Amino acid sequence: MWRAREKNNKIQLSFKYRIYPTREVEEKLLRVMQVEAKVYNALLDAVNNARKEGKKITPKDTQDMLKGLKTEGKELVYSKALQMVNNQLWYNINSLHELKKKGKKVGKLRYKKILKIVNYNQSGFKIDGDKLILSKIGEVKALFHRPLEGEVKGVIIKKSATGWYAIFQVDVEKEPLERTGKVVGIDLGVEKLVTTSDGVVIENPKVFDKVEKRIKILQKSLSRKKKGSRNYEKVRKKLAKIHEHVKNLMSDYIHKVTSWLVEQYDEIYVEDLDVKEMVEDSNSKTLRKHILHSDFSRFMSHLSYKASRAGRRVVKVDPRDTSKTCAWCGYVKKDLTLADRVFVCPRCGWTVDRDYNASLNIRRAGSGLPREPVDRKPLLYIPFSEGVYSEFPRRSRKSSPRGGDAPSARAG
Numbered sequence: 001m002w003r004a005r006e007k008n009n010k011i012q013l014s015f016k017y018r019i020y021p022t023r024e025v026e027e028k029l030l031r032v033m034q035v036e037a038k039v040y041n042a043l044l045d046a047v048n049n050a051r052k053e054g055k056k057i058t059p060k061d062t063q064d065m066l067k068g069l070k071t072e073g074k075e076l077v078y079s080k081a082l083q084m085v086n087n088q089l090w091y092n093i094n095s096l097h098e099l100k101k102k103g104k105k106v107g108k109l110r111y112k113k114i115l116k117i118v119n120y121n122q123s124g125f126k127i128d129g130d131k132l133i134l135s136k137i138g139e140v141k142a143l144f145h146r147p148l149e150g151e152v153k154g155v156i157i158k159k160s161a162t163g164w165y166a167i168f169q170v171d172v173e174k175e176p177l178e179r180t181g182k183v184v185g186i187d188l189g190v191e192k193l194v195t196t197s198d199g200v201v202i203e204n205p206k207v208f209d210k211v212e213k214r215i216k217i218l219q220k221s222l223s224r225k226k227k228g229s230r231n232y233e234k235v236r237k238k239l240a241k242i243h244e245h246v247k248n249l250m251s252d253y254i255h256k257v258t259s260w261l262v263e264q265y266d267e268i269y270v271e272d273l274d275v276k277e278m279v280e281d282s283n284s285k286t287l288r289k290h291i292l293h294s295d296f297s298r299f300m301s302h303l304s305y306k307a308s309r310a311g312r313r314v315v316k317v318d319p320r321d322t323s324k325t326c327a328w329c330g331y332v333k334k335d336l337t338l339a340d341r342v343f344v345c346p347r348c349g350w351t352v353d354r355d356y357n358a359s360l361n362i363r364r365a366g367s368g369l370p371r372e373p374v375d376r377k378p379l380l381y382i383p384f385s386e387g388v389y390s391e392f393p394r395r396s397r398k399s400s401p402r403g404g405d406a407p408s409a410r411a412g
């Protein structure tokens with residue numbers, strides 16, 4: 001998970017790593033999370049009661065209550081982490097409030113049995129080699145699969161279905177890149193991960209497809225095992241490992257692609273992901289959909305934080321009709337279907353790869369420039385293979401003949 005927030009010349013990022021607590025440490029963490037939940041519930045009660053009586057209550061009020069709380073096991077929880085429980089509560093209260101304001105139907109905040117995070121903000125933790133030392137908990141081994149950069153401001157310990165994670169909040173210095181004078185529109189897709197208005201196609205490696213069969217076999221085998229049995233756990237772990245492997249491969253790829261884009265362009269225009277249903281194939285399986293969604297959102301968050309760190313701009317544009325509009329003459333072809341991979345304009349006759357056409361429209365929408373004649377050059381095809389990593393296209397390569405089977409953008 002990466003989140004970016006800007007302040008002055010610094011940018012705040014999150015780095016997520018797997019951690020491996022011993023059984024003893026795990027029990028401590030779980031205990032702390034249960035105590036946190038009790039504290040959370042007590043504060044929630046206080047808020048609810050105050051409101052019932054028509055009294056105003058603020059985050060500061062509930063924070064002041066922390067000291068006097070007689071919650072059992074409170075002494076097991078690091079004091080700052082308790083304060084973060086209060087923050088968490090108010091974050092939830094405010095989110096609910098926001099949803100209500102938007103006219104969404106929302107219920108009340110629920111009481112919790114366990115809070116799945118322990119938040120060490122500013123203090124109470126130390127990194128020592130590959131170990132994370134947590135106040136009141138002890139040592140936990142962490143797997144730093146990518147180097148942790150910047151000034152560490154805090155760490156959140158999180159329990160998920162597949163295991164334990166440490167999410168570090170860090171401040172990194174901005175590193176502005178020299179301007180290149182180039183802007184680009186990009187179309188994100190399932191078939192081709194990225195198609196740029198400069199005619200570059202970056203393949204979607206679809207790592208998931210390559211292991212889908214194995215996943216299906218394992219899932220079937222899992223369904224026949226007794227839940228909780230040793231064999232069940234064995235298969236479940238195997239499955240989780242494959243999923244993680246897929247995620248890591250894709251993550252690495254997304255890092256490389258987004259870094260390349262940020263290096264090349266001063267401004268990057270992209271469709272607003274919140275609006276467009278990115279996974280167009282309605283027949284695709286839920287799991288696949290889920291994975292694609294998370295790939296796209298990871299792509300966007302990496303692109304955004306890298307851009308803001310480098311002093312570049314990412315501009316989201318309205319996705320309406322970006323695929324259906326002829327980038328050459330502006331005609332809107334309403335009956336274009338998802339199966340049409342090639343755009344043929346009924347008015348001017350331009351025949352062009354669907355995604356390339358979309359990227360040109362995205363570029364125009366983002367830059368606000370009038371429609372201009374576009375180069376009818378072929379797309380450059382970048383296959384997914386490790387050998388290509390270091391050779392993402394530079395200017396000089398644009399003229400090289402395309403490889404693979406990417407559709408051509410050339411007219412007729």
Ligand SMILES: [Zn+2]
Nearest residue numbers: 326329345348
């Ligand atoms: Zn046209």
